[in-house]
Amino acid sequence: MSQKKTAGRNAAERVRAGTLQAEADLRQTWPEVVAFLSSIKTSATASVPAVTEPLDRDSLKVSQEERAQLLEQLKALTALPPGQLDSATAQELSLRLQYCLGHQLSFQNREYQLSYSHGSITAVTRSDHLGKKSRSTGSAPDDWSVWISPRDFSTELRSQWHDPWFLHQHVVVFNPAAAKGVVAQIAGILTEGLHRYQFGGSKKLLQTGNFWAPGIHGRCIVCFLGEALPLGSIIPLAAIEKTQ
Amino acid sequence: MTKLLHQYYETQPIVQLRQSVVTRLSAADVAELDYLLNLVVLKAVAQLLDTAARQHAISLLRVDPSRLVVWLDQTYPLARMTSIEALTRVLLSLTVD
Numbered sequence: 592m593s594q595k596k597t598a599g600r601n602a603a604e605r606v607r608a609g610t611l612q613a614e615a616d617l618r619q620t621w622p623e624v625v626a627f628l629s630s631i632k633t634s635a636t637a638s639v640p641a642v643t644e645p646l647d648r649d650s651l652k653v654s655q656e657e658r659a660q661l662l663e664q665l666k667a668l669t670a671l672p673p674g675q676l677d678s679a680t681a682q683e684l685s686l687r688l689q690y691c692l693g694h695q696l697s698f699q700n701r702e703y704q705l706s707y708s709h710g711s712i713t714a715v716t717r718s719d720h721l722g723k724k725s726r727s728t729g730s731a732p733d734d735w736s737v738w739i740s741p742r743d744f745s746t747e748l749r750s751q752w753h754d755p756w757f758l759h760q761h762v763v764v765f766n767p768a769a770a771k772g773v774v775a776q777i778a779g780i781l782t783e784g785l786h787r788y789q790f791g792g793s794k795k796l797l798q799t800g801n802f803w804a805p806g807i808h809g810r811c812i813v814c815f816l817g818e819a820l821p822l823g824s825i826i827p828l829a830a831i832e833k834t835q
Numbered sequence: 836m837t838k839l840l841h842q843y844y845e846t847q848p849i850v851q852l853r854q855s856v857v858t859r860l861s862a863a864d865v866a867e868l869d870y871l872l873n874l875v876v877l878k879a880v881a882q883l884l885d886t887a888a889r890q891h892a893i894s895l896l897r898v899d900p901s902r903l904v905v906w907l908d909q910t911y912p913l914a915r916m917t918s919i920e921a922l923t924r925v926l927l928s929l930t931v932d
Contacts, residue, residue, distance in 0.1 A: 602856060602864075602929060603860055605929050606868050606929060609925060609928070610874065620881050624893050627893060628874065683891055687894075
């Protein structure tokens, strides 16, 4: 009996020592998670059945709260001046977009990313785009084209006219104010006369995304799409709208 | 009742090992053991995640541990094996007399 008590005491001491060590280790690399676990520690009980059950994926649907948080984050981003999206936030937002929307979305395309991932968008017609005649790519269907600020196109590249890395890439142009995104293809760079905008969009793209609806000032977020979705597809954030 | 994070990584050997430790502990110490096992899983997972991924991971954990587990399985398949190894290692160390 006494041996059993001693073994129990030893085991408990080892658990406590292990906990202190694990907390100290984790606090160095991930202090937020230690703080969170500590805060819920008192509510943790050992009465949960130890049987491993398969995860019920239906119960894992993205919650309204998570969607609302995403929408708030997107709205906050569009309110910032262009160029204010740091890489850590961009990656965190990419993960959140993928998680909530279920699509492969990223602000990076291989090792590249746009100088501006958010900003103002204006209507661009094909004739505007052909200001530099020989520079037309001509590959993206006009209806779902988006153009990128010349900032992403260096003087050197402009003089040599190499295709910029972002050309032909599929993107989703999000309009958080209308709670939707539209799948588009990057057709080229904005002509110099439009450089106060970070993006240009075809008429149909702007109409579909409601970029010019009353009270919406053409703010958008552009994200690379890593999967094949038809141009013009709408990525609805209807569930987010309901929470507003 | 919501399962604890480490319980999503329980294999049969882990269940047996934990049980052999639990029999020696009081109820309060069992709660401490579960806390330790959660720390062990997160410590193992932390090695695989960068700063942004950790931020996302904790936001999922706050909602429900199952969300974190599903996301890790999809995004960091190595996380499951790493967590199981870490849990086994710690439980073995607790069963040695």
